[in-house]
Amino acid sequence: MEVFTSVSGLRKFLSQQxxxxxxxxxxxxxxxxxxGHLALVEAAAxxxxxxxxxxxxxxxxxxxVEDLAKYPRxxxxxxxxxxxxxxxxxxxxxxxxxxxxxxxxxxxxxPIETIMEGASRPGHFNGVGIVVSKLFHMVKPxxxxxxxxxxxxVAVVKRMVADLSFDLEIVVFPTVREADGLxxxxxxxxxxxxxxxxxPHIYQILTATRDRIQQGETVGNAKxxxxxxxxxxxxxxxxxxxxVDTATLQNIPEPGEAGTSAICVAxxxxxxxxxxxLIF
Amino acid sequence: MEVFTSVSGLRKFLSQQxxxxxxxxxxxxxxxxxxGHLALVEAAAxxxxxxxxxxxxxxxxxxxVEDLAKYPRxxxxxxxxxxxxxxxxxxxxxxxxxxxxxxxxxxxxxPIETIMEGASRPGHFNGVGIVVSKLFHMVKPxxxxxxxxxxxxVAVVKRMVADLSFDLEIVVFPTVREADGLxxxxxxxxxxxxxxxxxPHIYQILTATRDRIQQGETVGNAKxxxxxxxxxxxxxxxxxxxxVDTATLQNIPEPGEAGTSAICVAxxxxxxxxxxxLIF
Numbered sequence: 001m002e003v004f005t006s007v008s009g010l011r012k013f014l015s016q017q018x019x020x021x022x023x024x025x026x027x028x029x030x031x032x033x034x035x036g037h038l039a040l041v042e043a044a045a046x047x048x049x050x051x052x053x054x055x056x057x058x059x060x061x062x063x064x065v066e067d068l069a070k071y072p073r074x075x076x077x078x079x080x081x082x083x084x085x086x087x088x089x090x091x092x093x094x095x096x097x098x099x100x101x102x103x104x105x106x107x108x109x110x111p112i113e114t115i116m117e118g119a120s121r122p123g124h125f126n127g128v129g130i131v132v133s134k135l136f137h138m139v140k141p142x143x144x145x146x147x148x149x150x151x152x153x154v155a156v157v158k159r160m161v162a163d164l165s166f167d168l169e170i171v172v173f174p175t176v177r178e179a180d181g182l183x184x185x186x187x188x189x190x191x192x193x194x195x196x197x198x199x200p201h202i203y204q205i206l207t208a209t210r211d212r213i214q215q216g217e218t219v220g221n222a223k224x225x226x227x228x229x230x231x232x233x234x235x236x237x238x239x240x241x242x243x244v245d246t247a248t249l250q251n252i253p254e255p256g257e258a259g260t261s262a263i264c265v266a267x268x269x270x271x272x273x274x275x276x277x278l279i280f
Numbered sequence: 281m282e283v284f285t286s287v288s289g290l291r292k293f294l295s296q297q298x299x300x301x302x303x304x305x306x307x308x309x310x311x312x313x314x315x316g317h318l319a320l321v322e323a324a325a326x327x328x329x330x331x332x333x334x335x336x337x338x339x340x341x342x343x344x345v346e347d348l349a350k351y352p353r354x355x356x357x358x359x360x361x362x363x364x365x366x367x368x369x370x371x372x373x374x375x376x377x378x379x380x381x382x383x384x385x386x387x388x389x390x391p392i393e394t395i396m397e398g399a400s401r402p403g404h405f406n407g408v409g410i411v412v413s414k415l416f417h418m419v420k421p422x423x424x425x426x427x428x429x430x431x432x433x434v435a436v437v438k439r440m441v442a443d444l445s446f447d448l449e450i451v452v453f454p455t456v457r458e459a460d461g462l463x464x465x466x467x468x469x470x471x472x473x474x475x476x477x478x479x480p481h482i483y484q485i486l487t488a489t490r491d492r493i494q495q496g497e498t499v500g501n502a503k504x505x506x507x508x509x510x511x512x513x514x515x516x517x518x519x520x521x522x523x524v525d526t527a528t529l530q531n532i533p534e535p536g537e538a539g540t541s542a543i544c545v546a547x548x549x550x551x552x553x554x555x556x557x558l559i560f
Contacts, residue, residue, distance in 0.1 A: 011447065021299070103443035105409070108386040129385070134445040163383035165414040167291065 001082060002089040007138055010091050014052075014139065022049035025171075026141035028132060031055040031092075032072035032186035036176035038085045040145040043173060045086035052139050053082055055092040060103075061127030067273070072189050091139070103130055109156050112249050116264055117152045117275065120239055125156045132157055133164075141168055149175040149183050151262055151277045155249055175276070177203065183276045195270040198235050202267060205229045206278040209243075209263050213255055214280065219243050220253075230267070239266035239273070246279060255280065281362060282369040287418055290371050294332075294419065302329035305451075306421035308412060311335040311372075312352035312466035316456035318365045320425040323453060325366035332419050333362055335372040340383070341407030347553070352469050371419070383410055389436050392529050396544055397432045397555065400519050405436050412437055413444075421448055429455040429463050431542055431557045435529055455556070457483065463556045475550040478515050482547060485509045486558040489523075489543050493535055494560065499523050500533075510547070519546035519553070526559060535560065 004010040017024060025044030029037050037053075044051035055078055062068035075092060082090055107129035112118070118125055136144065146154050154172050161170055176184045181203035182196075191199060205226050212222040223243055230238040245252050246262045255261040264277040284290040297304060305324030309317050317333075324331035335358055342348035355372060362370055387409035392398070398405050416424065426434050438450050456464045461483035462476075471479060485506050492502040503523055510518040525532050526542045535541040544557040 007445070018298075019301070101442065104390045104392060104439050105443040106388040106390065108388060110384045110386065112384060130443065137445045137447055140447070159384050162381065163385040163410065165287070165417045167417055167420070 001079070001087055003079065004089065004091050005093055006097060007093065010089070010138060013089060014050075017050050018140070023143075024048055024139060024141045025051045025143045025145060026135065026139045027051065027053045027087075027145045028135050029053060029055055030057045030071065030186065031078050032074050032189065033078045033081050034176070034184040034186065034188075036147050036149065036173075036184040038081060039176055040147060040173055041082060041085040041087050043171065044143070044145050045088070047171070048141075048143060050088045051086065052089045052091060052141065053087050054135050054139070055090060056098060056131070056135075058098070058127060058131040059095060060099075060130060061121075061124050063121045063123055064273075070190060070271070072186050091135075098131070098134065105130070107160070109159060112152070112155055112159060115152075115249060116240055116242055116244075117266065120266060125153070128153055128156060129160050133160070136166055136168065143169045143171050145171045145173065147175060148172050148279065149185070149276065151246065151264060151279075152249055155247065181207075183274075185274060187272045187274060190270075190272045192270060195235065195272075198233065199269055199274065201229075201233050201236060202265060202274060202276050203278075206263050206265060206276060209241075210278050210280045213243075219255065226263075226265075235269060237268040239268060241265045281359070281367055283359065284369065284371050285373055286377060287373065290369070290418060293369060294330075297330050298420070303423075304328055304419060304421045305331045306415065306419045306424045307331065307333045307367075308415050308424065308426075309333060309335055310337045310351065310466065311358050312354050312469065313358045313361050314456070314464040314466065314468075316427050316429065316453075316464040318361060319456055320427060320453055321362060321365040321367050323451065324423065324425050325368070327451070328421075328423060330368045331366065332369045332371060332421065333367050334415050334419070335370060336378060336411070336415075338378070338407060338411040339375060340379075340410060341401075341404050343401045343403055344553075350470060350551070352466050371415075378411070378414065385410070387440070389439060392432070392435055392439060395432075395529060396520055396522055396524075397546065400546060405433075408433055408436060409440050413440070416446055416448065423449045423451050425451050425453065427455060428452050428559065429465070429556065431526065431544060431559075432529055435527065461487075463554075465554060467552045467554060470550075470552045472550060475515065475552075478513065479549055479554065481509075481513050481516060482545060482554060482556050483558075486543050486545060486556060489521075490558050490560045493523075499535065506543075506545075515549060517548040519548065521545045 025048030027040045027044050107126045113125040180200040182200045209222050209226045226241050242264050262277050262279045266275045305328030307320045307324050337351050387406045393405040460480040462480045489502050489506045506521050522544050542557050542559045546555045
């Protein structure tokens, strides 16, 4: 497995692969890898000749200084996990390598970014759009892999790929969960043991809400019951719960065809902000 | 010379070129070609294995409906000129082919786009940024060619290439002028014979302004003299004249090193808005 910290080194390696007509799969990550990431890397290695994983804690997508400072950084462990998962090349640049100068260009995704994560984290999706564009131009992948846990990020990146005519395929994989249902997240490491025991309630409320809707309750009533359920667990400070169309992310009055609706949630639990969603 | 109207046809042709390790030069145009364009095409053909010219009157960069409607469209004549200039492939898509859906994403270039053309044509550089990004992703050129006449466009595109880490080189060629100094422009065709006789005054005022500064007059005084000169020709309705740094496009109190300052001007002449600039 090759490890690159410079864009020029990465591009030199990749140009050799292009000459040999190798297909490239990219998994963009911020490191602190868990099974959710590794499932993406394994898929990238299975579906392409070369799997590239980027590890870069992108400062421009953080609106919270403490969240950025405390985001877990575990490069040596990450590299070992990537080796085992069959990754061929890792790109782990410094902030200076990614941003030799402060970008002047800003992305505005319109309505899709003024809700949920966009509303709670101003500038977040601009940061995501810029860094993902840069990584796409550095790696030139045939396929790029994202986790469904970041549902709104997936919608924003798909929008960007369509609007700018990027020549690549976005592949989305289901959220990987702990045995008790908690969605895997690098931020879970920052939960105390007591908080870790409370965290699975998020998934329980998501599934209960989905079940209510599938049993015929209105979206409005199911959402109200979910709000009640969150308020019964004082440690879970709800940021939002929204029941939306998976493509437009706009609120829906009733569920659409199977697989086109999602319940999306964000909560603060102790020092950590967690998000999760369930598609139905 | 190959002519493509579909993205898929273009990509199929280009992927064969990439397999043969051919270098690609792209000249993005809106058609109605003149010697300024053809100098870019000739350079693209000389410096690359394959020269691609795009012809697309991009509606999203027009803020004036009449300007868009009356923009000259001369495809057959353009194709003949391109054949003679040594162009290998032309991409002339319909609006529907370029924009299967209305883009949601908007580009904001910050201070560089709120002045001069950006101030006079709101949304213009967003339209330019989106369409140039799309063309870059469709053609994947090694080099892309632009004319210095669109000085602010060059600055915006260079900014975008740096901010998004596009893997290509921007090549800029000097403005090509008629014998009487008028900068070549597709819009010149819309001037009446009387207006065409007045138009060269723009270049005369630009050169007189540059000469004043190079002879020691202050930038402020030279600009004042230029304003006077324009007001003496009532047919030339001045939009702006700015003396700026070529990289930042911000006003300068005094000229910098040779080649880093520019006098930029936009005027309305009859039905047509003309721009020009002089670097010194």
